[in-house]
Amino acid sequence: MKILYAIVIVVLAGFAARAQTNAEVSTIATNQPAAPATEPRAPTVIHSESWVLDNAARQTIYRGNVHVDDPQMKLTCAWLVVDLPESGHINHIVAETNVVIDFVDDKGQTNHATSDRAIYDFNVKDSVTNETVTLTGNARVENAQYTGTGEPIVWDRANNHFTSTNFTMIFRQSLDNALHKTNSPPATTNELAAPK
């Protein structure tokens, strides 16, 4: 076994003036001005056991083994509610119960996210595109570098990165590095402690 998961727990909790600071797990800033919408986007395909349209409420509900296949992600859950606006882009989707999302970020890294609930929101204000997926309820993101938990975890799809309040990260480390660093005390500062 070449890989050992060395655990470094970092709690970016509320301390002094930096309380509730958002942990940003990317280097790209959010809410950038949107570029002209020119690229055609592949459609999103959803499979489920059953489906309901409440046309008076302009809402549709997918139930049972819901599978969403989107160009940016794959999502599974038990219950998916899609709002149908009278015009324009679908702007609000709620996924509930055993939500699992797999997506590839802008660095080509595969991410695996789980939560009790995920809420997709889309809007464009002053030429700025905001497209987010907010994970709540045992929200967790895993990738090759770390496992992160937070409440909520917000995936910014417009910029393809995610942020969270009170984000806790458990880093993965190679066996060689881990053997030299065993029994080290846990980090106690507010700084993000990456494995050495």
Added chain:
Amino acid sequence: MAFIFLFLTFGLSGRAQQKAGGHANNFISTEYYEAPHQQQMKTRLSGAEAQPLPGGLLDIKNFKLETFTLSGQPEITASAPECVYDTINETASSPGHLQLDYGAGKFYVEGDGFLWRQTNSFLTISNHVRSVIKMSPENKAAP
């Protein structure tokens, strides 16, 4: 309820005609919005053939359901090879396949077994649901 049933058979003369035994071709049932929009069509049910069944039911072939917004824009277009339309309870149902377009092609869904409740605009598909949502062109954030 502003429902109008039209049983039309287009023969050589082009006049509406109902066949013996109540069987009709080119069935159309139309509902309009309530006042003050009573001139605006809300829902149109249609079928190539309609065969009356006991209890106020109609066995409809090549069923088509269309709904329209207050501004007259098409909203839902659904079709099924066949269904049973309940004229008393204003429902349409079938164990068969249904295809539906919503919002001028932005949203598509299909599946097997459906129930349409006209009174509250409620549609249920019971099995094997597959849906396609066409999102807007990709809005990528500027660097």
